[in-house]
Amino acid sequence: MSKWTTKVTKVEPNKLTLRGYPIDELIGHLPFSSTAFLAIAGRLPEEKEGKLFDAIITSSVDHGVTPPSCQVARTMASTGVPLVQAVAGGIGTISDYHGGAIENAMKQFLTVPEDPDKQKESATEFVTAARDAKRVLFGFGHRYHNDDPRTRRLLVLAKELGFHGKYVDYALAMADALSENLGRRMPINVDGAVGAILCEMDFPTAVGNLIFALARVPGLIAHVMEERTNEKRMRRIVITDAEYDGEMGKHL
Amino acid sequence: MSKWTTKVTKVEPNKLTLRGYPIDELIGHLPFSSTAFLAIAGRLPEEKEGKLFDAIITSSVDHGVTPPSCQVARTMASTGVPLVQAVAGGIGTISDYHGGAIENAMKQFLTVPEDPDKQKESATEFVTAARDAKRVLFGFGHRYHNDDPRTRRLLVLAKELGFHGKYVDYALAMADALSENLGRRMPINVDGAVGAILCEMDFPTAVGNLIFALARVPGLIAHVMEERTNEKRMRRIVITDAEYDGEMGKHL
Amino acid sequence: MSKWTTKVTKVEPNKLTLRGYPIDELIGHLPFSSTAFLAIAGRLPEEKEGKLFDAIITSSVDHGVTPPSCQVARTMASTGVPLVQAVAGGIGTISDYHGGAIENAMKQFLTVPEDPDKQKESATEFVTAARDAKRVLFGFGHRYHNDDPRTRRLLVLAKELGFHGKYVDYALAMADALSENLGRRMPINVDGAVGAILCEMDFPTAVGNLIFALARVPGLIAHVMEERTNEKRMRRIVITDAEYDGEMGKHL
């Protein structure tokens, strides 16, 4: 049987090395989100990059009871499935149409021309061609939010931390072109902002859904624990009947 | 249809509130690991608590290609399953015997008597009773590591950050009693250290596997991407034939 | 590395043997349901046993859009998850409270005393003790059906085919005792009938949910295909808004 190789983690007795770094040196020194970046990208993030990556996954941590991933995780928790398997079910619900906008947005933004002078024109052409062919454009608008505070915050941070480059510019140019084409404002949504920033960090498009999955795990954990603790088993879960009755008005 | 309630996230147009905090105020201000703590525990961690929680999940980020969760995730990636579903398969492999030691260790440590003078005696009795009845004790020893650097690092951090309390003491007393009973050193392993610290933070036992699952997601992402990128589809994956050929000797 | 063994299937070049039988001799000669029995039980069913096993799995083939397994499978199909993974999600939703009544009913029925003269009394005692301790009894009553035609049909078939033995008797005696205790008729439901018959066939209790899972796969396949074909992606699936508009009044 021939050997095969891995570059992720070396396991030796009393020695664990992630991407070349002893894990015990990371513990307490490198934030978990940067350790995740290291594991996924294969390299340590620069400090500002690590902060922005942390911001990205924080922005997608939860979206309440309505996303399909949450419905699946709660439904499984409700039938008595172990909570880890229920969370896994939720993660397994992320796909082309749930989370997938990040990857599709990245693919769009990666078509940005090298020449800065041609970007605006190219964005307009891209949008017009998509509209004419009735192709969906990804990363713009949202069924609940037309001025999503997460998006605004991410774009501000990207600028502050030095990651507002050609991909973010191109995304903004596409949003302008789309708004003009539609005759109403159609801003970048959180998937679009995340996608553009992941492009700035040189992540491959295939990572979009995976990073979204990582981000959403804490939310799914909260939901399956709440379901298991508070609700009757095998209840009929009607999402539209849910009301928030938790705390409000808190600030850091 | 009657209403039901949730205390996790309130979703309003252009306003998202996690456990009472606007998510856009968390982005870039609260580390992702602390946001995860907030989502799961329902309260903001104290600063030192947040650091220790980050350390805990960092310590379990990956353990190479041998854990069953990694085997499952890579096998699924190898057949062409979308990578998110492959990661979900890996998460769904965490159970009583893979990750489960954390929860079982927590249950043991929660039997600590209130009276500090009785803890050592109680630990010895607990261990003796378990050994006599041939019951497994959880959180001690490891098939690869007898002096796991992650464990040492976590216990040092717990002391530094003020979370070395009765549960950690009790776990150490159990390790001493077990070592004496066996006639050879049987230290706390990483599951035991994580379990004792989660007890110090007042987490319920049911959270053990869920936090382990969160911790392991970045590792699983790295593995499924490596499998998809580097290996032939439907290959026979023999774990014992894997060799690490990545970088070594790197430091923060 | 030491050898390990399997008794399920031997694979040799151009020769496949399931539980000792060449698979090509089974194809077209042994019904799929009996091949499934052979795979699971490790022995060929007797002819009448095979017919009854076929009847059992046919009885659980689908229960419309409301079961949690169907909700999960449709929700996953709706987000773009490949249909096989959506079916897997549905299967993974079967658990203690969804399907689990079969296994729990089997455990009850296996307490039947050997002496036929003591069965009725034992059933009454079992039911009374459970009622007094507010323990749930499994396999009786149904949220939709109080005279389930599937149950009736299965019990008639069990008698015809020679599998109405002590377990079915005991289940009926329990239903009588429970009805008397409650002061209203509480018949065996389909899970109870399936459980009692699986006991008659000497299946272990652990097989209950697995056989239910096998039975439900065709139904889940039908639902995920319908969802993918007819519905918009990422729609809000409210189960209570579903209406049947298929054919009616057909007979073999």
Next chain:
Amino acid sequence: MSKWTTKVTKVEPNKLTLRGYPIDELIGHLPFSSTAFLAIAGRLPEEKEGKLFDAIITSSVDHGVTPPSCQVARTMASTGVPLVQAVAGGIGTISDYHGGAIENAMKQFLTVPEDPDKQKESATEFVTAARDAKRVLFGFGHRYHNDDPRTRRLLVLAKELGFHGKYVDYALAMADALSENLGRRMPINVDGAVGAILCEMDFPTAVGNLIFALARVPGLIAHVMEERTNEKRMRRIVITDAEYDGEMGKHL
């Protein structure tokens, strides 16, 4: 909230109707495999069609411990995952490269020209074009079997039962063309035979993996039960170390 519709199963109190047929009329009268056909295709199979569909799923019931679906299911069973969830993990491993050959073979065979005189030529052109472009052809050859008895048996049955039509002819013509192109015999494999017959029955290509999943469930059940019953938890499962030690030489 607007209504939506389903044509699978109507559930009324004490009345269950699958595709228009009362389920209690199917139990014991229609074989499970034909009930599965009814659920999936939305119509009752003709008698000969039902027999052939039964043969198809019987042919794929198990392939020993080596398929990735079995590895995943056994690995999950080994960590303590409930057996239903382990089977679900196995099902969720079926994808483009595991089982997927059926769907891809169907797509090939659906290109058969209407005119019988042109089929042989078209098959040769199809194969030549694929070989020249280094595109994979699906449904031919097998890593273990070069004269698979399941394939032979299925093709004989298809002829006997009146389902050897243009798709099977086209598949055979492709196998001949491929063998000639390669200079060595490259027969239809079991996926190719199943695919061609499913085309004869007018199933859509999307059903290929789903029917394969249904077929494989009994095998996966047998494996997870064997793993749970006979093996130590968290063992290192090396597939190449498995030996068959079950019965042999049995016949119907």
